[in-house]
Each structure stands twice: as structure tokens, then as C-alpha cells.
Amino acid sequence: MPADHVEWIRREGRIVIVGASLAGLRAAETLRAEGFTGELTLIGDEPYEPYDRPPLSKAALLGMASPRHTELPHRREIDAKWRLGVPASGLDLSAKRVRLADGDEVEYDRLLIATGVRARPWPKEAEARLDGVFLLRTRDDATRLLQKLKAGPRRVFIIGAGFAGCEVASACREMGLQVTMAERAGAPLVGALGGVIGAVAADLQTENGVDLRTRVTVTALEGDTSGRVRAVHLSDESVVEADVVVVSLGSLRNTEWLTGSGLGAGPRGIACDAGCRAFDFRGIVTDDVFVAGDVARSPHALFGYQFLSLEHWGNAVAQAETAAHNMICRGADRRPHLWTPAFWSSQFRVNIKSVGVPPMGDQIMITQGSLAERRFVGVYGYQGRVIAAVSFDNNRWLEFYRRQIERGAPFPVEFPTMDRRPEGRQPVPADFPDPSLPTHGPTVTLSGYSPADQQLVFTPARH
Amino acid sequence: MRLVVDLNKCQGYAQCAFLAPDVFAMHGEESLIYNPRADEEQRERLARAVAACPVQAITADGLDGMGGSTASAPEASDAR
Numbered sequence: 001m002p003a004d005h006v007e008w009i010r011r012e013g014r015i016v017i018v019g020a021s022l023a024g025l026r027a028a029e030t031l032r033a034e035g036f037t038g039e040l041t042l043i044g045d046e047p048y049e050p051y052d053r054p055p056l057s058k059a060a061l062l063g064m065a066s067p068r069h070t071e072l073p074h075r076r077e078i079d080a081k082w083r084l085g086v087p088a089s090g091l092d093l094s095a096k097r098v099r100l101a102d103g104d105e106v107e108y109d110r111l112l113i114a115t116g117v118r119a120r121p122w123p124k125e126a127e128a129r130l131d132g133v134f135l136l137r138t139r140d141d142a143t144r145l146l147q148k149l150k151a152g153p154r155r156v157f158i159i160g161a162g163f164a165g166c167e168v169a170s171a172c173r174e175m176g177l178q179v180t181m182a183e184r185a186g187a188p189l190v191g192a193l194g195g196v197i198g199a200v201a202a203d204l205q206t207e208n209g210v211d212l213r214t215r216v217t218v219t220a221l222e223g224d225t226s227g228r229v230r231a232v233h234l235s236d237e238s239v240v241e242a243d244v245v246v247v248s249l250g251s252l253r254n255t256e257w258l259t260g261s262g263l264g265a266g267p268r269g270i271a272c273d274a275g276c277r278a279f280d281f282r283g284i285v286t287d288d289v290f291v292a293g294d295v296a297r298s299p300h301a302l303f304g305y306q307f308l309s310l311e312h313w314g315n316a317v318a319q320a321e322t323a324a325h326n327m328i329c330r331g332a333d334r335r336p337h338l339w340t341p342a343f344w345s346s347q348f349r350v351n352i353k354s355v356g357v358p359p360m361g362d363q364i365m366i367t368q369g370s371l372a373e374r375r376f377v378g379v380y381g382y383q384g385r386v387i388a389a390v391s392f393d394n395n396r397w398l399e400f401y402r403r404q405i406e407r408g409a410p411f412p413v414e415f416p417t418m419d420r421r422p423e424g425r426q427p428v429p430a431d432f433p434d435p436s437l438p439t440h441g442p443t444v445t446l447s448g449y450s451p452a453d454q455q456l457v458f459t460p461a462r463h
Numbered sequence: 464m465r466l467v468v469d470l471n472k473c474q475g476y477a478q479c480a481f482l483a484p485d486v487f488a489m490h491g492e493e494s495l496i497y498n499p500r501a502d503e504e505q506r507e508r509l510a511r512a513v514a515a516c517p518v519q520a521i522t523a524d525g526l527d528g529m530g531g532s533t534a535s536a537p538e539a540s541d542a543r
């Protein structure tokens with residue numbers, strides 16, 4: 001790319017960001033911080049300024065914060081045109097134009113897509129519409145749910161024991177509410193952390209009074225004559241009476257608006273290169289369309305160039321910063337997005353943190369503390385190297401394991417560590433469920449092929 | 464004033480909860496919860512917490528030139 005074109009974009013180009021949330025805001029700030037003086041437009045379908053989501057299932061339900069006031073602080077003035085409350089409805093790649101649902105069109109020289117994901121709704125529409133059935137992704141969702149919880153329902157039923165579901169269960173118990181939680185897999189959090197840790201999460205739930213039902217699915221939600229939910233039917237034929245149902249079945253990527261645009265966008269997200277440049281549907285990299293945050297899938301050298309989709313707060317920030325940097329600099333100055341995955345959760349007053357890609361691990365070793373005390377570090381191994389680590393109330397060790405992951409340190413972990421118990425001397429299978437089973441996030445999806453697998457028959461194109 | 468804590472960075476040292484107990488609180492032994500919209504009377508305490516966090520995990524705006532703040536934009540200044 002000629003340097004003067006980049007110079008021109010930096011000075012007077014038009015940059016459009018679709019998705020005005022965490023990734024969108026941090027990208028906008030980075031663009032300005034790095035000297036972009038052209039026209040900046042942020043398009044968001046929610047009527048609100050960028051706000052933070054993690055508190056919605058934690059501080060907000062615990063009464064420490066208002067779900068209406070989790071707006072993100074700005075790191076600097078961004079001098080942007082905001083188009084809030086209107087979704088982007090289409091993209092014309094060759095004319096470099098974003099179409100809006102209100103009929104307007106916005107032209108760009110560079111585009112950043114940061115449309116994230118949305119909560120997967122309960123699949124039966126009539127049941128999903130029952131009064132008392134909730135999702136939890138947006139500020140409006142949280143406001144409505146909190147209002148209902150404050151009214152003191154007799155029982156809350158949570159469908160899906162991923163991180164969000166577990167956090168809601170925990171907050172509801174602190175509010176003194178009766179909670180039942182159903183999970184298709186054998187334990188909570190197994191999709192993200194495997195069965196060994198899942199068993200600890202299960203104990204945590206039951207000891208805190210959650211009625212946990214595993215290896216069951218919800219078959220129907222039953223309403224009363226006035227359209228309020230009153231009971232939940234399960235695959236083991238049991239029926240649980242509940243007046244609040246929280247559907248926590250993971251997420252769907254917001255890519256439908258790109259259908260027909262020619263971009264490589266679909267249900268698994270938008271594929272991009274390590275520099276955050278989107279691929280078109282032919283697998284050819286574009287040079288003026290970038291992606292960041294929950295909606296992106298990008299290859300990572302540390303994890304065998306697997307395409308990672310990360311529904312992690314820290315990833316949205318780091319990828320937005322990298323994308324913004326790459327949007328306004330010359331080819332040689334571009335940086336790859338090689339952030340080491342990391343996230344946190346907090347349930348029943350236990351601080352859960354993870355680094356790396358646990359679902360890639362086939363074995364786990366407890367290198368500090370013990371599972372029974374629920375204060376430990378578990379290290380995941382994959383083909384002889386450390387690939388991830390998780391801590392329960394032991395977060396001070398994670399930085400050390402992050403460096404181990406980045407160095408490709410050997411697994412099993414051989415060095416002695418303080419506080420290592422006999423149970424942690426040998427690795428055991430990490431016990432992840434069949435990856436074709438649905439799991440719930442904020443978690444990691446691996447969507448590349450392992451070079452060792454022969455899963456495709458390749459037929460070269462003929463001319 | 465708005466704030467956000469990068470909880471990947473946060474080490475749970477509780478320094479912020481000590482300096483601004485109405486904004487930050489420990490929940491259990493090492494998880495932090497906080498109010499992302501701090502009241503005006505908390506301005507000075509919040510600024511001290513931002514400056515004193517050993518891992519610089521707290522970002523706040525509206526602190527105008529106070530130590531450690533990363534932006535000086537007034538509330539919602541560039542929204543619409």
C-alpha cells in the first residue's frame with residue numbers, strides 16, 4: 001500500500017465503526033490516540049453509549065451497581081459522529097458503503113466491524129415470549145431481570161450452566177431466592193473448563209443451595225392463562241414450578257446484516273487474518289475492512305494457528321487496539337493480534353480466572369492448593385506443553401502460568417511448587433465433553449482444523 | 464464519574480477498597496466488585512484509588528487532572 005495513501009487516510013479519511021460497545025469504543029480511542037484526524041462515525045443498534053457488560057451479571061444483580069449506569073469511561077476525547085439506536089443493515093464492499101436500517105448510507109475508507117454476539121434465545125418462540133422469561137446480554141435485559149428478582153419470585157429457573165448462568169445463580173442465592181439450574185452436560189462450566197473443574201463448580205452450586213440438575217434438557221416452558229411462565233418441563237419428565245426463567249444458552253454472532261456482502265461472515269463469526277483484516281467469502285483478505293471483539297475469528301500462532309473466537313472482555317479491548325492501529329499504518333508497521341486469552345468470573349464469592357485455551361487441553365494437573373478446598377491452580381496440557389491454566393481464589397499465580405504458556409513450557413509441570421498436594425502430582429484427563437455439544441460462554445471456540453486430522457477432501461480449482 | 468476495572472489485571476490487593484470503600488468492595492477473598500458510576504463526593508477518593516492500584520487496573524474519566532486518570536472528558540461530552 002503506498003505510504004501517501006495511508007497518510008491521506010490518517011489525515012482526512014473516513015473511518016466507520018459498526019458496533020458501539022467495548023471493542024468499538026476502544027478502537028475509536030486508539031485511532032485518535034495514534035493520530036487519526038479524519039471523520040469518525042460510530043454506528044450502534046442499542047440506543048445507549050458504550051457500556052460494560054460484565055457487571056450486569058455480577059455487581060448489578062448484587063445491588064452494587066445500577067444496570068442503567070455501567071457506561072464505559074472514555075480514555076480520551078474521540079470527536080465522533082454517533083449514530084445510536086439504528087442497526088447497520090447491509091454492506092456494499094465495492095462501493096465502500098454501510099447501509100443503515102433507517103435508509104441512510106455511510107461511506108467509508110476504512111471499516112471496523114465490532115458487532116459482537118447476542119444471547120441465544122429460547123428456541124420455541126411462543127414460550128420465549130412468556131412473561132417472566134429472560135435473557136441476559138444487554139442493559140435492558142439486566143434492568144428487567146433485576147426488577148423481577150427484586151419483586152421476590154418463588155423460584156428462579158436457569159437454563160444452561162455456563163459462566164453467565166452460574167453467575168446469575170450465585171447472585172440469586174445471595175438475594176435469598178430459590179434457584180434451580182439445568183445443564184445438558186454433566187456439570188456446570190464443563191465446556192469452558194472441563195469435567196475435573198466442572199465437578200468443583202457443581203459442588204459450589206449445590207453447597208450454596210442451588211438445585212442443580214445435570215444431564216437433562218429443558219423440553220418446554222409452561223405458561224398460565226395470563227401468559228406468565230409458571231413451570232419448566234425437563235427431559236427426565238420432572239416438572240419444576242418457577243416464575244422466573246433465565247435462558248442462558250450461549251450466544252449467536254451478529255453477522256446476519258452482512259449476508260450477501262461477500263465478506264467471510266457467518267454463524268461462526270467473521271474470519272480475519274492475524275492483523276484483524278476480514279476475509280472475503282473466497283478466503284482472500286480485504287485491506288480496508290477490519291474486525292474486532294466477540295464477532296471476530298482469528299488465527300493464533302501460539303495455539304497451532306487455530307481460529308479462535310473469544311468471548312472475552314480483554315480480547316475485545318486488545319483486538320480493538322490492534323485493529324485500530326493496523327487501520328491507519330503502513331503494511332510494515334502492522335502488528336498481529338496475539339493476545340493470550342484470559343478471562344475472569346466470580347461466583348459464590350469465589351474468584352475464577354483463566355489464561356490460555358483450556359478446551360484445547362487434554363490433561364490437567366492441580367499444581368497449587370486442592371480442589372476440595374476450592375482454592376487451587378489447575379494447569380492444562382496439550383501434547384506435552386502447557387496450554388492453559390485456571391485458578392479458583394488463587395489468581396496471583398496466573399501471570400506466571402501465562403508466561404509458561406507463551407514460552408511453550410513442557411507439560412506435565414515438573415518443577416515443584418509450594419502448596420502442591422499429592423493429588424496434583426500426576427496429570428489426569430481434563431475431561432472436556434464432545435466438542436460438537438453446545439456449550440455456554442464467555443469462552444473459547446476453536447474453529448480451525450488440526451493439521452493431523454484429515455477431515456476434508458480437497459479438490460483444487462481448475463481454470 | 465465513570466470507571467471500569469480490568470479484572471484480568473486486578474490482583475485483588477484491595478487497595479482500592481481501602482481507599483474508596485463506597486466505590487469498591489471485596490466480595491469473598493479475592494474478587495472485587497465496584498460501582499462503575501461513582502458519586503461526585505467520591506471524586507477525591509476515587510482518584511486516590513486509581514493512582515494507588517498497584518497494577519493500574521482502574522480506568523476512570525471525569526477526574527480532571529487528578530493523578531492516574533486517563534481521560535479528562537466531561538461526562539457524555541462526545542455522545543451525540
Ligand SMILES: Cc1cc2nc3c(=O)[nH]c(=O)nc-3n(C[C@H](O)[C@H](O)[C@H](O)COP(=O)(O)OP(=O)(O)OC[C@H]3O[C@@H](n4cnc5c(N)ncnc54)[C@H](O)[C@@H]3O)c2cc1C
Nearest residue numbers: 019021022023045053054087088115116293294312313343
Ligand atoms: C452478562 C455478561 C457477563 C460477562 N462477564 C464477563 C466476564 O466476567 N469476563 C469476561 O472476560 N467477559 C465477560 N463477558 C463478555 C464481554 O462482555 C464481551 O466479551 C464484550 O462485551 C465483547 O465486546 P464487543 O464490543 O466485541 O461486543 P458486544 O459488547 O457484544 O458489542 C457489540 C455491539 O454491537 C451492536 N450491534 C450488533 N449488530 C449490530 C448492527 N447490525 N448494527 C449496529 N450495531 C450492532 C450490539 O447491539 C452491541 O451493542 C460478559 C458478557 C455478558 C453479556
Ligand code: SF4
Nearest residue numbers: 473474476477479516
Ligand atoms: S487496587 Fe487494583 S489490584 Fe487491588 S483490588 Fe483494586 S483494582 Fe484490584
